[in-house]
Amino acid sequence: MPQGDYGDLKVGRLMLRETFEANESSGESRSLELSGQESNPPLTRSELVWRHDNLTALEQGSLVPATFTDKPERNGYYELGSVSAAYTEWRGDVVRSDWTIGLRRLGTDAEIDLQSRLTGAVRANDFALTGERWHAPPIGHYGYYTGSTNPSVMTRTGADGAMTVYRGVPAGVSPRWGCTPTNYLTGRVQLTSSGTELCGVDQALPPTGWALTNGLVNVTTSASGTLDVQAHTGGAWRSKSWNVSVAGSASSITTWDGATLLKNEPEHVIMRLTKSLNPGRATLDLALRRGSRFVEGYLQVGTSDTLAAYRSTAETNTSFAASGYLVATDDDADGNRFAIGSARTFTAHANGGVQKAATTTLDFWIGVAGSQASLNANPSFDTDTSGWTATNATITRSSTQSKYGGWSGLLTSTAGSAPRVQSANAPVTSGQSYRASGWLYAPAPIAGGVALNINWYDGGGAYLSTSANSTTPVSGSWFFMDTNFSAPASTAFGAVHFALNGSPGAGVLLYGDDIRLRAATPSGDAALDLRNQYVGCLPEVVYGVRR
Structure with missing residues (x-):
């Protein structure tokens, strides 16, 4: 939101006060140097500290969209160069952050394609799965191009709107697509702390009060278990509590001692949670990708034990452990069915989950076979018998x-x-x-x-x-x-x-x-399809490529 006589400058996910001056130079690389100041007042102290910390957490070399309120001709994609900020506080009076950002201009969305470099790796698995190459660009992208072979298309609708997911992306192809800078962040993966989104990985992240979301899946801590994994279906968030344990069903982890960001990009966020075991420790890595219907987990301990991820409250389920997953037998109140699985052989947990004895690692994914919208009104008679x-x-x-x-x-x-x-x-x-x-x-x-x-x-x-x-x-x-x-x-x-x-x-x-x-449940949101999308692990790196 503009402050006083200033507009907004947005660099990636970071909002700053737009400066009056933008210094540009030409040559082999067209550079843009910006200097400005954030201050309290008019910002609150917490708002100023957030801007300062997120600015210094920006990662050099990354591709970022930049948009200006007063200089929209400079909107475009840039490579992030140098970043510096000086933090000054006069106790009880004024706090300020004087910052400088160096950008290398790549071009506008009319000049360049964005290219997603998808890995060809398939997760090692015990189920002879070949994996699936799939990809979800931002909502609002255009001109998706994979050469002479086109992928199939499906739509997943979440809190941010309808997202196009491309399935069966041809092997060896790095898709190209266009997107305005203002649309690049729609449908992104976000890691928030106390409701505020974090940029970069060099951040102080408390073990509580965080949320990891992509508009389709939202993960946070649970009051009745380890994790609250929510699925956005039918226009609302639907919640299920899950336990994570390094001692079988005897004791699940209910609190964490530390949290760390390992990767934080709009396409893919990975965070690590740490729990002291006195002696030893357990770590749980949670990963979420843009357009995914599931969250990925990787649980590790130093000394082998029975590791497990399972429903906090037992839910009738059908085990396809021989194929790598379980799914709820019946619809829940929201018309959904939970799904959970692993790339490695496991034993099905009675509550609905995966467990593995005498091991130091357990990988798993948690998702949902999402319900399609009800075509008939009043399915549960909770108000009357109309319809x-x-x-x-x-x-x-x-x-x-x-x-x-x-x-x-x-x-x-x-x-x-x-x-x-x-x-x-x-x-x-x-x-x-x-x-x-x-x-x-x-x-x-x-x-x-x-x-x-x-x-x-x-x-x-x-x-x-x-x-x-x-x-x-x-x-x-x-x-x-x-x-x-x-x-x-x-x-x-x-x-x-x-x-x-x-x-x-x-x-x-x-x-x-x-x-x-x-x-009928759309292809891609059934447990079997989610299993193949999980095994086809496709971390992305996005580059700007001249058309």
């Missing part, structure tokens, strides 16, 4: 049974066949795959069984067909139903419904909760 209609039945909102929240929808059969409660019609696309999922509860045995189906309709609203998924439930407990169906030809609308099969007569009860119609 739902009953056929050969009544629908009421009930607090007698609930899976999530305090309410569910209660179907009570009246007369006729297939008593059901159905959502409103939602637009769908013929030939596309859609998912019907939800929790059902039968208080008494139902001989004919129950169903969770999708009815399909044409553009005029005429019924076409039903895609059905039936089961005979065990009474007295919630059970999950989940199936993907393909919308048939001529389909324009779909509606999900839960039902009693046959003609059960009047008075039969069936509760439903979190009943959703969604597009």
Whole structure:
């Protein structure tokens, strides 16, 4: 925000007061020398100290976008050269930082491409995985170029907006792309301390109060475990607590003694947490990449023990340990399923997690098989029964049974066949795959069984067909139903419904909760795809290349 008669100068992630003068020189490298001053007042003392410390933490040789309020003609990409700052404090009066920055101009986004040098390395693994070359440039980039072979494209939407992720980037190719300097930081990875973003790695980082985020994943310390790993799905952050232990399930790490930044770039941030074991110590490296749906962890100790990363609260899960991961068996309240895995052979933890005995290292990743947005309204009946209609039945909102929240929808059969409660019609696309999922509860045995189906309709609203998924439930407990169906030809609308099969007569009860119609989980956010993206470790270095 401009201060007084000054504009803003933004160098990378660092905001400074724009100086009146910018000294330029030409030659083999066009240089730009800037000198300025930050002061308290008008800044608060903490704001001034933050600017000074982040300025001196800038890394020489790195590529940075620079933007000016009053000299926008100088906006562009630069290589960071010399940085210096003099800190002066008159106790109880004025604090100031007099700084100098030397930049080498690379060009505007119209002159240069940004080139991402992706490594060809694949993490050593025990599952014969070849890894996947994938890449996520900033939101707002343009002209993504990989030569004669184009990668596939998917979209991941997080707190910063919709991000394009390129999959199957050709081997041996360093992608080139354009991006305005003002867009370069959108969707970046950030490490914040007490809510303030840090630049560079030469920073004092306390072991609490930090957060590591890329808009899709947010990691911080947990009040009920070691880490709070949050996934941004459905327009909000969804939280799960995880334990990290160097002594099996006997004792998890709840506090850290130190924190260090190892790498801090918009594309990739790595931090290290340290815990004293008296004697010895444990370190946990956490890494997050731009566009990633998972956080990477590397746990180390000096003396071998049972190392583990697992859900703080047990969650029913399905183990694919022979393939390198576990995934939650059922959707949670947000329609997501946690996923966790490792590149090396491990034993599945009962809570949902990975553990390895008699070892000094454990690598792991934690992510989510993210839910697609619900196409039907009011899936959990927590406010009312709007958006739902009953056929050969009544629908009421009930607090007698609930899976999530305090309410569910209660179907009570009246007369006729297939008593059901159905959502409103939602637009769908013929030939596309859609998912019907939800929790059902039968208080008494139902001989004919129950169903969770999708009815399909044409553009005029005429019924076409039903895609059905039936089961005979065990009474007295919630059970999950989940199936993907393909919308048939001529389909324009779909509606999900839960039902009693046959003609059960009047008075039969069936509760439903979190009943959703969604597009099928997109490729790239399923556990198997995340596993391959983790193994295909692709640290990036970004260069400016003249077009």
